[in-house]
Amino acid sequence: MTKETKWLLSKLAKVLTKEYRGQTEIEIQVTESLDWDKILILAKQHAVLSLLDPLLEEEKECEKMPENIKYCIRQEARQIVQQNYHLLFLSRNIIEELEKEGISTALLKGASVAAFYPVPELRKSGDVDLFLFSREMVSQAEEVLFRLGILPHTGHSVNHHKAYITEENIEIEMHTLLAEPFDDAGVNEKMVQIQNKMQEFVQSKALMGITLPVLTEGVQAYHLLLHMLQHFLRAGFGLKLLCDWVVFWNQQNSEKEVETYLELVEESGLTYFSDMITAIGETYLGLLPDKAKRIRRHFVEKEDMKDFLEEILRSLEFGGVDVSRMVALRGTSILDLWREFHHQMHLNFPRAGKCVLFWPALWSITLWRFCRNNRKIRGTSAKQVIEEAKKRGKIAKKLHLFKIEK
Numbered sequence: 001m002t003k004e005t006k007w008l009l010s011k012l013a014k015v016l017t018k019e020y021r022g023q024t025e026i027e028i029q030v031t032e033s034l035d036w037d038k039i040l041i042l043a044k045q046h047a048v049l050s051l052l053d054p055l056l057e058e059e060k061e062c063e064k065m066p067e068n069i070k071y072c073i074r075q076e077a078r079q080i081v082q083q084n085y086h087l088l089f090l091s092r093n094i095i096e097e098l099e100k101e102g103i104s105t106a107l108l109k110g111a112s113v114a115a116f117y118p119v120p121e122l123r124k125s126g127d128v129d130l131f132l133f134s135r136e137m138v139s140q141a142e143e144v145l146f147r148l149g150i151l152p153h154t155g156h157s158v159n160h161h162k163a164y165i166t167e168e169n170i171e172i173e174m175h176t177l178l179a180e181p182f183d184d185a186g187v188n189e190k191m192v193q194i195q196n197k198m199q200e201f202v203q204s205k206a207l208m209g210i211t212l213p214v215l216t217e218g219v220q221a222y223h224l225l226l227h228m229l230q231h232f233l234r235a236g237f238g239l240k241l242l243c244d245w246v247v248f249w250n251q252q253n254s255e256k257e258v259e260t261y262l263e264l265v266e267e268s269g270l271t272y273f274s275d276m277i278t279a280i281g282e283t284y285l286g287l288l289p290d291k292a293k294r295i296r297r298h299f300v301e302k303e304d305m306k307d308f309l310e311e312i313l314r315s316l317e318f319g320g321v322d323v324s325r326m327v328a329l330r331g332t333s334i335l336d337l338w339r340e341f342h343h344q345m346h347l348n349f350p351r352a353g354k355c356v357l358f359w360p361a362l363w364s365i366t367l368w369r370f371c372r373n374n375r376k377i378r379g380t381s382a383k384q385v386i387e388e389a390k391k392r393g394k395i396a397k398k399l400h401l402f403k404i405e406k
Helices: 003-016 036-045 049-057 067-100 135-147 185-196 217-232 239-249 255-268 271-284 289-295 302-315 334-348 356-378 382-397
Strands: 105-108 127-132 161-165 171-175 202-207 210-215
Touching (some): 003 049, 036 049, 036 067, 067 127, 127 135, 135 161, 135 171, 185 217, 210 217, 217 255, 217 271, 271 289, 271 302, 302 382, 334 382
Parallel strands (some): 105 210, 127 171
Antiparallel strands (some): 161 171, 202 210
């Protein structure tokens, strides 16, 4: 880990919580040998540059930074604040219009997560994510969006949400599951169960001065974890989602909500993944030890933490610029490779994939698309993608994903 990375992690730990007292293991004294341009680029790539703005209010911190770095941080912060308020009011407008038609929703991510930050306005967000309580509401919700001038986002197709775009090119996502289906029936069933009871897990909360419906803390934490896992098993995720995890758990969560979260995680076989994220947050980003202790169930080796953190740093915000980063296998064997390929077939053909007789044809089409897209769109090869997937699979194997403890 470079000294620039250590500096960024230590300063993020400082700004993420008012109770921070320098308890992480990566404290570093700022010297003139720091490459400030590298720090600026790294923070920008991980979408956390605006979070550093409070440092500019501290004389000791401010006097150590070059003027151009301070200028870039402040300009980024101003832009993010403006963007976040625009998204906040857009969210309120859409939610109110949906409610007029009897369509209940909950705001995911964005402002609902930013609310846990010491300065909520500084957490970067680029779109609006809404959760629909029922799949049957999608067509009705679409009509409302059309009236607002919000149209389908062509070329954007996934199984757990439908995407739309405003005239200002802001993406609106209507979710019907907490995450894209995984290659595990248990966790997928758990997401369906939550959807069926979603109205029990929604509360009204003031977000930067506006009251909106959001998930209750236990289910919200579960969603944050699923969101990280989903991105990890694809191209990866960066420091911003780790920061979300730290500020969420540094707040005062009730025992009931903590128990709800732990129950969902244990029933989904994601305890080790949760422990890894929590351990990294505590060791490197200022997650308070007493808060981490409430949700950590296993000891995490330092070397495993370092490997996972390096993976996060390489991922940048959501996969970075490495075109070979498409998926992470759950291991390194040929069985792990086949399982992921079969899972991709089901994601590409969710309806046809239910018929076993169609599988040979669907496998062939999936393989053809995989090779064609790598060559023509991503400019890489299937071999490079598979090699990168196996490399990341070594990390995933230690997480015991979807393994339910007895």
